[in-house]
Amino acid sequence: MKQVEERYIKAEIAKFTPQEMREYETSKMAYRDIKNSVDTAKREGIAEGIEIGMEKGRAEGMSQRSLEIARKMLAKGMDEASIMDMTGLTSEEIKLLKAEI
Secondary structure (H helix, E strand, O other): OHHHHHHHHHHHHHOOOHHHHHHHHHHHHHHHHHHHHHHHHHHHHHHHHHHHHHHHHHHHHHHHHHHHHHHHHHHOOOOHHHHHHHHOOOHHHHHHHHHHO
């Protein structure tokens, strides 16, 4: 069925006047330009989204690792100031960890 439609379209295009052919070609070029712009924007958006997701994942992973280290340090009886210095956690975060233990 698709081949029949393609042949019909080609036959219709073959009947175009020179003016219609120019307009048709201009229309095709505009369509391709728009499609390329949209496709490029999609690719760039996907790449940006992946990068943001990776950065967020790394930050969350680092935060989780800092919390794990702080828990171990607390379990070994280290003082709060040293834990803050070594992990970058705040005093409030360490107090929350203490409440968990």
